[in-house]
Amino acid sequence: MPVKLTNPIGYPSALKRQQALSIVSLQPRLLCFDFYTITVSHLAPFTLLAVRSELRLTEPKLHCNHMKHISLWLFALIFAGCSTTQPVTLAPIVDSETVQELEVLDQWQADQTAKTEYENIWERVIASYKLDTELDNDRITAQLNWYRSHPSYIDRVADRGVRYLYFIAEQIEAREVPGELALLPVVESAFDPFAYSHGRASGVWQFIPSTGRDFGLQQDWWHDGRRDIRAATEAALSYLDALQQQFDGDWLLALASYNSGAGTVRKAIRKNREKGLPTDFWSLDLPRETQAYVPKLIALAKLIKYPERYGLTLTPIEDKPYFAVVNTGGQIDLSQVAELADTDLDEVYKLNPGFNRWATRPTGPHEVLIPVEKQELFEQRLTELPSSERVRWQRYQVKNGDSLNTIARHYSTTPDALQQANELRSNTIFAGQQLLIPSAFKSQDTYSHSLSQRMERIKNLRKPKNSNQRIEYNVQSGDSFWEIARNHDVTVSQLASWNGLAPKDPLRVGQKLVIWSAQKASSKREVIRKINYRVRNGDSLAGISQKFKVSMADLKRWNSNEVRKKYIQPGQKLTLYVDVTR
Structure with a gap:
């Protein structure tokens, strides 16, 4: 079973019990300890050593009774190998669940210790x-x-x-x-x-x-x-x-x-x-x-x-750090990061591709990667920028029918972010209440590598050669890729690909999907809505198809299980996909 690593933003920092496998930069790799945990936070040439109590000796003939001899050997090896190492702590493990933290990434900067120099x-x-x-x-x-x-x-x-x-x-x-x-x-x-x-x-x-x-x-x-x-x-x-x-x-x-x-x-x-x-x-x-x-x-x-x-010529790449890690101390708009670092916003996103939106996560950790040559400039300008000016704030007065979800969706943020910004103890809000809403400094299309902008580009770029008509479909409750694809006579893989998704991705109500049709192009885009229609007295398939401006063939295909008989009955439920622009 693989190692399980956990950390608020996803920087691995610990090894899960019984899943741990050695992440040890020490040769020969034959040491594991029952009673002790050794942590070397900065050790050249070993760099990092974290040994779990659950691990066992990889050499079966080496018995744990030799622990004292091994410990002495290890100390001798460490202090002979590097005179600049920090102290090594040796302590008994009391709780079998105790795990030493791996801090290789949490505060990473390029290793400045002496090492072999390479041309590239x-x-x-x-x-x-x-x-x-x-x-x-x-x-x-x-x-x-x-x-x-x-x-x-x-x-x-x-x-x-x-x-x-x-x-x-x-x-x-x-x-x-x-x-x-x-x-x-x-x-x-x-x-x-x-x-x-x-x-x-x-x-x-x-x-x-x-x-x-x-x-x-x-x-x-x-x-x-x-x-x-x-x-x-x-x-x-x-x-x-x-x-x-x-x-x-x-x-x-x-x-x-x-x-x-x-x-x-x-x-x-x-x-x-x-x-x-x-x-x-x-x-x-x-x-x-x-x-x-x-x-x-x-x-x-x-x-x-x-x-x-x-017969190839490799592009030379210098053997030197490209980026530095800077803690911003709080949420910051990525366009602000770009301006403070005198760097293109696209470059900021390529160094920090984990960010889905226009800003860093409100709850942190608050770290961004900056081109190493811009680190000093960025840090200097950051200290001069008040925290209140790192994200733009808007005031919003809650209206009847509002919820944190609808407000968050409208302003491209999350309910959790609104709760934190307004010190709300729950999701409950009331009409007339004033909310502070974090919002982007610039228009959404400026953040070209945000998730929403990437998805929009994909929808426009993946038009099939034989398709002329673009249909925008709003996902309804109960929809699935299979159902939407079937009702528009396309495959699930096509539908997913056109929208930059995978067939197993979950759909959410209100999500907009692009569907490309081979039919003759119309002068305007279709906007398709799913309608659940209950058959009334006097209804017929022909009458329903005329009323909603859909074809009889489509109506029967959408409801193949409901219209097996010649006549439909009052109370039957039919599914229709209707262009609301007609």
Whole structure:
């Protein structure tokens, strides 16, 4: 079972009991303790050591009676290896649930300790390689040929990855995992921080919602930890490290599991064992996507290592930090962040892709990533900007029929944010009450990488070639992708794709969906509403179709279970999809 990490904004900070697998940057990796927990907060070259009480010795012949000798050995090793380390605390564990906090990300800044200098980040990544990149395999060759024939693709992903590679390389070195993992976001998402798959996977590491939550990546209206570069990188490396330990150090099986799930890989191994066949990655009967997934990474690692061999020129990326972490002390409009840092708003979003809206989360933590060369300027200007001017506030007088939900939706915020801003103890409000509402400094289309603006672009860009008519459909109570798709004669996958969604995404009442029809274009957009109609005395299918300006064929298709007989009966309920602009 994978490591479970939790933290308010999704920055992993702890290991769950009985799920813990070693995240230890110490070699040889044969130590685990029953009675003691050791925490080294800053230790070169080890960087971080957190050992859980539940873990056991990985060398079965080494018995815990040697604890005292091991402890003395460990102290000797640590103080001989680094004269600048901070004190190491050794304390008995009283509560078996006690877990030491991992603070690698919570207050991360680029490691300034002495280290090997590289001309560029590619050399640094290559220096950490641990997989066999010299494998001669047809699947690897096929992927290499594809990369060679698409040099612009490599340039494009390098241009995106320049923001994140230094941080990822640091985390990989801290964990002593294969350097090839730094290239995995290329395979997963082409280093697109806003990538979203048909399977609901999001971010450069492509976490699905459930796995993201298992690894402490919080997902809410304001922020999606799966797209947060720091949190998602830490979670992905924890997940991959846990998987390789499940498969006895086999990184190829761990990578296959990251793609298709550990259960799928174990099932394939079991089948091969029953048949007396080898159980290495190359011998397993895995899904087609997974069979290509691992070769893609190995081919890419090979190409990065030997670009001249394959006729490619890599875009050089300096081996230096790209961003710094700044605590703003409270919620702040992202357009304000851009102005204070003298940086494009698009760049702010690309460094902070976890933010779904126009501002940081009201409840914090209040951290933003800033281009490292702008850190001093940003911090200076931030101290000069009063907290009250970091978010714009509007006064609103509650009207009859208002609720926190409707007000929040209208002003692009959340009920929780309104409660906090107005110190409300509950969701109850009354007519005449004055509310303070946080709102964006600029128009919504200015925040081009906010979730709502990205979704709107997708709706406009994914028009099929053979479709002329755009229909806007408002989701009604009880609607599903399947029902809406069926009633508009399209497929579920088409409907989801046109709207930048996955088929399993939940729909909410009032949500607007775009449906593209192959019918002749009309002079105006249709606005479709779902109507539940109760048959009255004297009604007929023909009369109802004329009344609501729908075809008989559609009426029968929408109500195939209700109109099996020749005549309809008073009291029957029929479903209609009506263009309210007619």
